[in-house]
Amino acid sequence: xxxxxxxxxxxxxxxxxxxxxxxxxxxxxxxxxxxxxxxxxxxxxxxxxxxxxxxxxxxxxxxxxxxxxxxxxxxxxxxxxxxxxxxxxxxxxxxxxxxxxxxxxxxxx
Amino acid sequence: xxxxxxxxxxxxxxxxxxxxxxxxxxxxxxxxxxxxxxxxxxxxxxxxxxxxxxxxxxxxxxxxxxxxxxxxxxxxxxxxxxxxxxxxxxxxxxxxxxxxxxxxxxxxx
DNA sequence: CGAGGATATGTCAGTTCTGACATCGACACA
DNA sequence: TGTGTCGATGTCAGAACTGACATATCCTCG
Numbered sequence: 001x002x003x004x005x006x007x008x009x010x011x012x013x014x015x016x017x018x019x020x021x022x023x024x025x026x027x028x029x030x031x032x033x034x035x036x037x038x039x040x041x042x043x044x045x046x047x048x049x050x051x052x053x054x055x056x057x058x059x060x061x062x063x064x065x066x067x068x069x070x071x072x073x074x075x076x077x078x079x080x081x082x083x084x085x086x087x088x089x090x091x092x093x094x095x096x097x098x099x100x101x102x103x104x105x106x107x108x109x
Numbered sequence: 110x111x112x113x114x115x116x117x118x119x120x121x122x123x124x125x126x127x128x129x130x131x132x133x134x135x136x137x138x139x140x141x142x143x144x145x146x147x148x149x150x151x152x153x154x155x156x157x158x159x160x161x162x163x164x165x166x167x168x169x170x171x172x173x174x175x176x177x178x179x180x181x182x183x184x185x186x187x188x189x190x191x192x193x194x195x196x197x198x199x200x201x202x203x204x205x206x207x208x209x210x211x212x213x214x215x216x217x218x
Numbered sequence: 219c220g221a222g223g224a225t226a227t228g229t230c231a232g233t234t235c236t237g238a239c240a241t242c243g244a245c246a247c248a
Numbered sequence: 249t250g251t252g253t254c255g256a257t258g259t260c261a262g263a264a265c266t267g268a269c270a271t272a273t274c275c276t277c278g
Binding site for chain 1: 234235236237238239240
C-alpha cells in the first residue's frame, strides 16, 4: 500500500475547514482518502452520540485509547478494516456504513 | 485484528449457495464479514463487466494476479483497504461502494 | 493430443498495521 | 493548588498484509 504522508495533514485541513490542497492525489486516491475520512468521522459521531470515551470504545474493540484517537484523526496508520470494526462495535449496520460513505464529502480537486 | 480462520470457508459456502453456518460469529463479526463479501463480489462484477482479466486489474493496482484472485475469493488475508482500492481503480465512486455494501446479503444466523 | 489464456492456491520475505505504553496538554472540581 | 478524566501524539515489538513467484486446474482453440 502506497504511503500517503500528507494524508493526515490534509485530513486535518479539511476537517478544520481550511482550504486543503489535494493537488497530486489521483481521483482514485482522493476517493479512497475521502471514504476513510467519512468513516472516521462517523466513528467519532457515533461514539459521542453514545456518550462513550475513547477508552471505553477501545475496550470494546480490544484496542487502545491511542488507536481510537488515531482512528478519529484519520491517521494514515489506521486501516479501513479497523474503522469498520469500530463502527460495527458501535452498533452500526452495513446500511449505516453505506450512508456514511455516501454522505462523505468529495475531495475532488 | 482477530484472525477468523473459518471466514474463507464460510464465504465459499455462502457464495456457492450451500447452507453456511456462521454459528459463532458475533453480530459485529457477521456484519464485517458480510461487508467484505459484498465488496469482493463487487470487485469481481465490475472487473468482468469491464472485460478485464485478473492480471489486467492487478497491473492497474500494481498488484498481482494471485492477489486479485484472493480478493475475489474474500480470502482472510485480503484487507478491506485493498478491496476499496481495487473498486476505485475500477472506476467506482464512493456512492457505488455504498450501494455495494447496502446490497450485501446479511449473514445473520 | 498440445498450447495458451485465465483463474486458483500455497509460500515467503519485506512492509505495514496494531495494541500497548508513556507522556502531554486541556478542562473540571474540590 | 492537586487530582482525575479525556483526548492527542510518539514509539516499538509483534502480528497481519502485500506483491511476487511457482504451480495447478480448467477451458478453448487448433
